[in-house]
């Protein structure tokens with residue numbers, strides 16, 4: 001596997017750091033559900049700060065992606081597989097911006113309060129009129145987008161494993177160069 005058949009180091013770093021933070025954010029929500037109110041609100045504070053970090057890193061990642069060409073898809077991938085991968089990747093980029101943005105918007109609409117970034121500084125609230133009903137709609141959108149992301153993640157991981165272990169044309173090694181077989 002040569003440099004041309006794998007993602008560059010910047011793309012790989014962005015992919016895995018952001019993927020890990022997203023997984024952490026889902027785990028935080030699931031764990032917070034069973035916690036006493038005060039602990040849950042502290043954990044959700046971390047969820048919000050991690051979410052803002054994902055938003056910033058995704059904007060940087062998109063700029064990186066626009067200025068660095070990704071490797072071409074393997075030639076023996078079928079046309080429908082390439083099309084599906086493109087759709088899933090595009091939806092991921094949309095959701096990696098839209099999920100944290102709706103979270104931030106939800107908090108701004110519910111309370112008008114800033115989001116503490118790990119106690120280091122405050123991220124100002126977005127300039128919405130404080131309004132419970134808008135907060136609820138944004139909450140619904142945040143939740144629905146989160147559910148869509150989980151479905152896409154299952155599809156994405158299944159695709160990556162299929163291309164690696166069944167089709168044997170690189171697959172995972174495009175994002176984990178240590179797995180290359182040359």
Ligand code: HEM
Pocket residue numbers: 022025026029044047048049050051052054096099100101102103104105106107115139142143146147
């Ligand atoms: C990629 C980043 C994020 C992911 C994957 C994510 C995902 C989720 C999910 C799945 C839920 C549970 C929805 C529900 O059933 O109620 C949730 C709840 C929540 N999220 Fe996020 N979120 C992210 C970023 C953010 C950000 C940036 C903020 C705010 C700055 C935020 C604020 C909240 C709040 C306040 C709730 C709890 C709502 C409630 O039940 O009261 N999230 N998030």
Ligand code: HEM
Pocket residue numbers: 015018019020022023065070073088089090092093096153156157160161171172173174175176
């Ligand atoms: C929430 C977590 C994840 C997100 C949001 C995500 C998102 C993405 C995106 C957007 C791309 C396309 C990169 C580009 O062309 O710009 C990509 C590629 C890739 N991802 Fe993920 N990913 C996640 C988790 C994973 C996991 C857990 C695996 C391992 C099984 C994985 C394996 C791969 C591989 C192998 C590629 C390269 C695909 C190709 O052959 O072109 N990803 N991912």
